[in-house]
Amino acid sequence: MAKSKLLRMDNIGIVVESLDDAIAFFSELGLHLEGRATIEGEWAGKVTALGNQQVEIAMMVTPDGHSRLELSRFIEPAVIADHRNAPVNALGYLRAMFAVSDIDDTLARLQKTGAQIVGEVVQYEDMYRLCYVRGPEGILIGLAEQLTNNRNPL
Incomplete structure (x- = not known):
């Protein structure tokens, strides 16, 4: 029997209280709103094992x-856990890393939405400038500015 081949990663999901605030933050980062809809019913709950559910989603695209x-x-159903203020080394904690062309400009724009830098911007050898940022509701993202054409993954 042939192994199934991975085709791609479709998306990363983040649960939020305010879609409007999260959309504004990720729009400022440079993502575009692809669509917004309410998904509800028992069929949707079969995927998540939450039963009859109602969830509003917004799909953002790079x-x-x-x-x-x-x-x-x-x-x-109502949200039952809150991990928004967990440190980056908490088990199961999610952060998404975004490549940006100008980390300083990106930080200045994101800070206008209330985002705060975690720690400081650091330089990794001569290849990257990196930092973590907490956005609305404590959403944690990473920013990476590539300094050279050397594409060594971190």
Whole structure:
């Protein structure tokens, strides 16, 4: 029997309280709102094992069209856990890393939305400038500015 081949990663999901605030933050970062809808019913709950659910989602897409971020606001059932202020080394904690052309400009724009830098901008050898940022609701993202054409992954 042939092994199934991975085709791509479709998206990363983040649960939020305010879709509007999260959309504004990720729009300022450079993602575009691809669509927004309410998903509800027992069929949707079969995927998540939450039963009958109602969730409002917004799909954000990167400028190159290759990566997506699904923002979800659960209406039913109610959210049962809050990990927004967990440190970056907490088990299961999610952060997404974004490549940017100018980390200083990006930080200045994001800070206008209330985002705060975690720690400081650091330089990794002569290849990258990096930092973490907390956006609305404590959403943690990483920013990476590539300094050379050397594409060594971190």
